[in-house]
Amino acid sequence: MISTTNQTTQPEEQTLQKPTSNRLLSLDLFRGATMFLLVGETTSLYHYVLDYSTEGSLLHSLALQFHHHPWNGLRFWDLVQPFFMFIVGVAMVFSLQKRVHLPSDWKRVQKHIFKRCALLFLFGVMLHCVYSGKLVWELWNVLTQLSFTILVAFLLFRQSLKTQFIASVGMLVLTEVLYRFVQPEGFEQTFVQGENFGAWMDIILMGKINNGGWVTINCLPTAAHTIWGVMVGKILISTRTDNEKLKPLLIAGIIGLLIGYGLDFSGITPIIKRIATTSFTIVSGGWCLLVLAATYWLVDVKKARTGIFFFSIVGMNSIFIYLFTQTVGHQWVNDFVAIFSDGIFSWIGLGENFLAIAGATLSFGLYWYLCYWLYKHKIFFKV
Secondary structure: OOEEEOOOOOOOOOOOOOOOOOOOHHHHHHHHHHHHHHHHHHOOHHHHHHHHOOOOOHHHHHHHOOOOOOOEOOOHHHHHHHHHHHHHHHHHHHHHHHHOOOHHHHHHHHHHHHHHHHHHHHHHHHHHHHHHOOOOOOOOOHHHHHHHHHHHHHHOOOOOHHHHHHHHHHHHHHHHHHHHHOOOOOOOOOOOOOOOHHHHHHHHHHOOOOOOOOOHHHHHHHHHHHHHHHHHHHHHOOOOOHHHHHHHHHHHHHHHHHHHHHHHHOOOOOOEHHHOOHHHHHHHHHHHHHHHHHHHHHHHHOOOOOOHHHHHHHHOOHHHHHHHHHHHHHHHHHHHHHHHHHHHHHHHOOOHHHHHHHHHHHHHHHHHHHHHHHHHOOOEEEO
16 A cells, blocks of 8 residues: 655655755656646646647647657657656665665565555556546556566666666567567557557457557566666766766767667657657657756756756655546546636636636646645655
């Protein structure tokens, strides 16, 4: 079960204004901003802006970036899940540093990680039951994917950076081999929606194919994101100078973009988020590295702290707020808020499109305040 902490001493997510010497504030910002974006998505705000903006306008083009690409291509929203999985890997390093002091501590942490992965898997399956309104067996949720990537990254945690990197590359090579050479009848089209290896695996695992082209086997290549996060966390927690920490992140990030986009532009392997092709995994990994490098330089090196708190408190209860907005929020809170926002704003003559956007914005604000209230009362839900 999810446990809560409500005590006078500061928990792991301690007061941001008085960070400990080894606290990575850039990671707080990165995680908080990512969760902030995910919370906004559950209000349908991005959909309303897209639906009610004029096609071809700058606003419409911007709103498109907050929706997944239909197939071959890359939009900003396609990076949010890789950000989340990468951040989990980085955070794992700092968390284990606090938890493991003696050899005997590792068994206790190992038990905790296994339990956490089991719960995340269960939550992911349960969410699809909530979406469907009935009991279903579907494994496409990010939490079920995350349960696998965390487990793999943890099992490799005590290995060298070289071994971890080789393991991550091995997963990408295995993904490429499976898609290109394991092609049962009816699933011979490597990169065609619903006709590829990933879709065939879904038939085996669940007896169904996702209408949007998402596949369960995505957890295999995207485990690389969490492994790379662990590698980066080890670099950032080391005694290297700031420049020595930033240099490998920047170089690896740029190389990731060159390889990922190069594979796509050359026609070797298209960038497809919905089946997590190797080119997508590599290019999104490159963006993860560059974004963290930028936030690390800005926040931890240059000490630019303005605005961190606003985003960071959303990340302090990340699993809770995700589950809450996906269930209670999506099914009840959004409609409840709309009753009052529509009633009030319709009096001043706002049209239907503005009413929808206003209601979604108010729900967004309500979820942020919930995170703030939990923070102020020192309540932190942990898995």
